[in-house]
Amino acid sequence: MSHATGSRVQQHIGDPLSAEPALPLTKLEEIFKDIQSDLRFDHELNGCLNCGICTATCPAAHYYDFSPREIVQLLWTENLEGIYDAMQEKIWACAQCYTCAARCPFGNSPGGLVMLMRETAIKHGMQSAKNVLRPFSRVMLKLISTGNQLSPDMINRDHFADWGPNISKIEAPLKLLRQAIPMPTLNTTATAWEVNLKTSVELYTIWEETGVLKQLETVDENLFDVISDIMDEKREDWKDFLADQEDEKDEKDD
Amino acid sequence: MDKRVTGSERFTGHGPEWRDSNLSSEDARIATSWVEQKIDKRSMLTNKDRVEDVRDIMWQLEKDGEIVVHRVADEHEPMMVKTLYGWDKKIPTKRLWHHKSCGQCGNIPGYPASLLWLMNRLDVEYLDETDQTSCTAWNYHGSGIGNIESLAAVFLRNFHQAYVAARAQGLPDAYYYPLVHCGTSFGNYKEVRSYLLHSAKLRERVTQILGKLGRLVDGKLLIPEEVVHYSEWLHVMRTRIAAIQEIDCGNIRATIHPACHVYKMVPEDAIYDDNINDGNRLANSTGIMQALGAQVIDYSTWYDCCGFGFRHIISEREFTRSFAIDRKIKVAVEEARADVMIGHDTGCITTLDKNQWIGKAAGKPVELPILADCQFAALVCGAHPYKIVQSHWHASPTETLMEKLGIDWQAKKAEFVAYLDQVKAGKQENLYDPRRMRTSGPGFIPIAKLP
Ligand code: SF4
Numbered sequence: 001m002s003h004a005t006g007s008r009v010q011q012h013i014g015d016p017l018s019a020e021p022a023l024p025l026t027k028l029e030e031i032f033k034d035i036q037s038d039l040r041f042d043h044e045l046n047g048c049l050n051c052g053i054c055t056a057t058c059p060a061a062h063y064y065d066f067s068p069r070e071i072v073q074l075l076w077t078e079n080l081e082g083i084y085d086a087m088q089e090k091i092w093a094c095a096q097c098y099t100c101a102a103r104c105p106f107g108n109s110p111g112g113l114v115m116l117m118r119e120t121a122i123k124h125g126m127q128s129a130k131n132v133l134r135p136f137s138r139v140m141l142k143l144i145s146t147g148n149q150l151s152p153d154m155i156n157r158d159h160f161a162d163w164g165p166n167i168s169k170i171e172a173p174l175k176l177l178r179q180a181i182p183m184p185t186l187n188t189t190a191t192a193w194e195v196n197l198k199t200s201v202e203l204y205t206i207w208e209e210t211g212v213l214k215q216l217e218t219v220d221e222n223l224f225d226v227i228s229d230i231m232d233e234k235r236e237d238w239k240d241f242l243a244d245q246e247d248e249k250d251e252k253d254d
Numbered sequence: 255m256d257k258r259v260t261g262s263e264r265f266t267g268h269g270p271e272w273r274d275s276n277l278s279s280e281d282a283r284i285a286t287s288w289v290e291q292k293i294d295k296r297s298m299l300t301n302k303d304r305v306e307d308v309r310d311i312m313w314q315l316e317k318d319g320e321i322v323v324h325r326v327a328d329e330h331e332p333m334m335v336k337t338l339y340g341w342d343k344k345i346p347t348k349r350l351w352h353h354k355s356c357g358q359c360g361n362i363p364g365y366p367a368s369l370l371w372l373m374n375r376l377d378v379e380y381l382d383e384t385d386q387t388s389c390t391a392w393n394y395h396g397s398g399i400g401n402i403e404s405l406a407a408v409f410l411r412n413f414h415q416a417y418v419a420a421r422a423q424g425l426p427d428a429y430y431y432p433l434v435h436c437g438t439s440f441g442n443y444k445e446v447r448s449y450l451l452h453s454a455k456l457r458e459r460v461t462q463i464l465g466k467l468g469r470l471v472d473g474k475l476l477i478p479e480e481v482v483h484y485s486e487w488l489h490v491m492r493t494r495i496a497a498i499q500e501i502d503c504g505n506i507r508a509t510i511h512p513a514c515h516v517y518k519m520v521p522e523d524a525i526y527d528d529n530i531n532d533g534n535r536l537a538n539s540t541g542i543m544q545a546l547g548a549q550v551i552d553y554s555t556w557y558d559c560c561g562f563g564f565r566h567i568i569s570e571r572e573f574t575r576s577f578a579i580d581r582k583i584k585v586a587v588e589e590a591r592a593d594v595m596i597g598h599d600t601g602c603i604t605t606l607d608k609n610q611w612i613g614k615a616a617g618k619p620v621e622l623p624i625l626a627d628c629q630f631a632a633l634v635c636g637a638h639p640y641k642i643v644q645s646h647w648h649a650s651p652t653e654t655l656m657e658k659l660g661i662d663w664q665a666k667k668a669e670f671v672a673y674l675d676q677v678k679a680g681k682q683e684n685l686y687d688p689r690r691m692r693t694s695g696p697g698f699i700p701i702a703k704l705p
């Protein structure tokens with residue numbers, strides 16, 4: 001691309017003084033259509049007074065070059081290049097607190113619209129999405145393979161050095177401390193609670209049927225491969241369990 | 255003077271047309287004082303042109319034979335509360351199916367354990383089982399991986415399991431009613447329920463998926479009459495909980511952090527009570543704290559989020575910790591001289607609790623004990639601070655709170671350390687019979703075979 005000069009805007013949406021955009025208009029339209037065609041879009045965008053209540057109350061606007069009012073305006077005015085530009089970085093600043101949605105007098109949900117843009121960034125395999133999601137891969141691996149998003153063994157000093165020297169204020173092996181929780185479902189270390197095998201297998205069907213695995217493959221192929229292997233293994237385990245049940249039943253019938 | 259807009263702190267991201275007004279701090283205070291007044295009022299959330307109660311659509315769809323509604327029945331002994339617009343919401347008090355939170359169970363296990371302990375004390379029947387996934391919404395809000403169909407299918411699968419779970423005990427369907435522990439799940443499920451009720455296309459898609467899983471009722475989707483958060487259960491049970499209180503907490507200055515996904519997502523379904531915060535703020539947590547006799551102290555940033563950010567807690571921690579310290583902990587300590595901050599959601603408790611230690615390195619040494627409302631309630635009702643409340647997982651100084659409550663935490667800690675030997679020998683104490691936790695699959699013991 002001939003426009004790869006200094007500014008982020010030039011890099012992503014081209015030189016504003018040049019006649020040719022960095023991305024063909026049809027591509028920009030396609031991206032906007034993907035955002036707009038989500039069934040939530042019309043519930044979350046009802047016009048905009050440009051009043052800025054959303055931005056005034058937004059925690060992310062405190063710390064980042066990000067404004068929910070701007071996001072809503074870009075979508076409302078169908079500013080295709082601006083939308084594409086915001087998807088490079090800005091949309092990832094949102095903290096998803098929905099203060100904006102609770103307070104917008106027009107009933108808009110800027111935070112919800114950000115989610116539609118994030119989903120679309122993933123669908124189009126945007127580099128921004130890949131970069132941003134790399135540190136999130138541990139959570140995704142856990143979630144897709146077990147249905148839990150966090151597990152006790154993920155909380156350790158290597159990953160959370162800034163949380164202080166004590167993950168637990170009582171020194172003892174993690175396994176023992178988990179056994180000492182008086183809920184038997186929680187006596188685990190690799191998942192937050194013990195997950196029924198059937199539950200995991202049902203969840204895999206949901207991931208497949210709803211295109212989530214495809215999303216994952218687009219942003220992180222390695223992670224996708226690892227997860228596919230885990231899923232195959234658990235499905236085999238479930239099949240074996242069902243076969244054993246059948247055998248037991250047959251034995252009884254005899 | 256408004257501390258929040260002084261010095262170098264500026265709002266950003268307003269777009270190129272934005273110009274700084276350069277107001278003096280006094281003029282800025284006058285100019286924004288009306289906002290401050292409005293922000294503290296319920297009207298801030300009710301200034302909408304259109305509001306609808308999606309339960310009207312739900313009853314119509316059931317009438318038309320399209321869906322089945324899982325009712326909060328008389329057997330669940332519901333209590334009625336009022337929500338933002340004065341609508342009724344039914345909160346079941348008995349026969350509850352615990353929809354756990356992965357963040358709570360993984361990281362703050364005393365949170366669910368305290369809730370179950372309170373239920374045992376109040377003789378509330380429940381089921382805590384292994385056939386459930388998380389709502390998957392933390393990951394969704396953080397990463398964008400997932401979509402409305404996956405969120406809806408996960409919601410309906412879990413709630414269907416709650417509906418049929420009692421079969422494993424030889425009991426009828428609809429016996430248990432789901433109680434959602436996590437605020438993120440609660441907000442997400444309410445939002446997803448609304449989209450399911452609005453969109454025939456979404457219903458059609460997920461009916462196919464749920465059909466494949468064998469998770470339909472009479473070939474139809476099962477929709478819960480109410481989506482209920484545990485803090486709502488705690489709220490309606492507050493006088494019954496106060497009746498078993500053992501430790502006086504009248505000297506405790508408590509600040510409340512209301513959780514965004516509990517009351518800002520689908521705000522019309524959150525509980526408001528004219529006798530609590532003058533009906534201007536969410537009643538959850540404040541209600542139970544007042545019933546227990548604690549002093550609930552106001553602070554100016556009560557409405558701010560905690561800084562969790564879903565993605566930020568993992569990969570943009572500077573934002574998370576700055577927000578947690580500057581906008582929440584520091585304000586609660588300096589303005590309210592708080593002894594504790596009480597929350598009712600997973601991400602907030604984690605964020606506010608874990609991000610204090612690093613404050614020292616950043617030249618902002620603030621310390622404030624952080625607990626969930628049910629942990630505080632259990633503590634003052636005599637629950638063991640380590641065996642039940644599991645306060646050792648909290649990084650914040652819960653010990654100072656215990657001292658103020660007159661609890662000898664050092665002795666209790668020593669008891670717990672000694673108890674670990676018993677656990678090592680496989681003789682741990684449980685809140686319920688472990689054999690009930692599996693309702694199918696490997697390890698399941700059918701009820702008839704239980705000795
Ligand atoms: S609060 Fe609503 S109407 Fe006002 S600027 Fe934000 S999105 Fe637009």
Ligand code: SF4
Pocket residue numbers: 054057058059060061067068093094095096097098099100101110111112114
């Ligand atoms: S949801 Fe996002 S845009 Fe809305 S107030 Fe929160 S951080 Fe800002």
